[in-house]
Amino acid sequence: xxxxxxxxxxxxxxxxxxxxxxxxxxxxxxxxxxxxxxxxxxxxxxxxxxxxxxxxxxxxxxxxxxxxxxxxxxxxxxxxxxxxxxxxxxxxxxxxxxxxxxxxxxxxxxxxxxxxxxxxxxxxxxxxxxxxxxxxxxxxxxxxxxxxxxxxxxxxxxxxxxxxxxxxxxxxxxxxxxxxxxxxxxxxxxxxxxxxxxxxxxxxxxxxxxxxxxxxxxxxxxxx
Numbered sequence: 001x002x003x004x005x006x007x008x009x010x011x012x013x014x015x016x017x018x019x020x021x022x023x024x025x026x027x028x029x030x031x032x033x034x035x036x037x038x039x040x041x042x043x044x045x046x047x048x049x050x051x052x053x054x055x056x057x058x059x060x061x062x063x064x065x066x067x068x069x070x071x072x073x074x075x076x077x078x079x080x081x082x083x084x085x086x087x088x089x090x091x092x093x094x095x096x097x098x099x100x101x102x103x104x105x106x107x108x109x110x111x112x113x114x115x116x117x118x119x120x121x122x123x124x125x126x127x128x129x130x131x132x133x134x135x136x137x138x139x140x141x142x143x144x145x146x147x148x149x150x151x152x153x154x155x156x157x158x159x160x161x162x163x164x165x166x167x168x169x170x171x172x173x174x175x176x177x178x179x180x181x182x183x184x185x186x187x188x189x190x191x192x193x194x195x196x197x198x199x200x201x202x203x204x205x206x207x208x209x210x211x212x213x214x215x216x217x218x219x220x221x222x223x224x
Contacts, residue, residue: 001046001116002026002173006036007078008054016049019105020112026176033057040066044164044173045073047112052079052090060093067094074115076108127162130207130222134162143206153178154197161210161220170217194218
């Protein structure tokens with residue numbers, strides 16, 4: 001799973017990245033509100049670790065923007081602001097969790113893992129694009145309220161795409177979703193499963209398209 005860390009202290013950012021990677025995560029590091037905003041507009045991340053004191057703005061403003069756009073990415077806030085009012089403000093602005101500096105890396109990892117065990121916490125239990133619906137609890141896809149039979153890996157791909165609707169998902173993220181960190185996989189494996197899912201949805205009358213963004217990844221959108 002890929003995490004986005006937005007932290008402008010280079011030493012702390014490097015330590016976070018090293019620890020999270022050892023815990024099995026892929027990590028992207030950014031240091032500004034502007035860069036984070038641009039990346040979050042077109043890339044799917046499993047969770048966001050967000051510092052509040054950034055050089056070009058307050059992380060809370062970015063957090064509010066994220067929630068205003070109905071982006072349900074789990075957000076863990078890192079800050080030196082440890083007062084009760086600060087914590088309450090962060091949580092009311094849309095944070096899922098709050099960690100005051102200094103903190104133990106083990107606690108940060110445990111809190112992220114806890115957030116990732118709650119796949120439907122902000123989205124509810126049902127995700128929808130056009131006439132395609134995905135139940136996040138049963139992991140059942142339905143088209144026009146008719147349950148569909150998909151393989152486990154097709155379901156994995158669909159869940160990742162529909163959770164990130166409107167944003168491009170990289171080939172690497174799809175690969176990790178299907179195979180985990182299990183080592184080498186066939187070079188065309190992702191294309192095979194995306195093609196199968198695309199065909200299944202088309203054959204069953206789903207009004208959606210899985211677009212291939214050449215050199216970048218995949219995007220699911222309503223068929224217009």
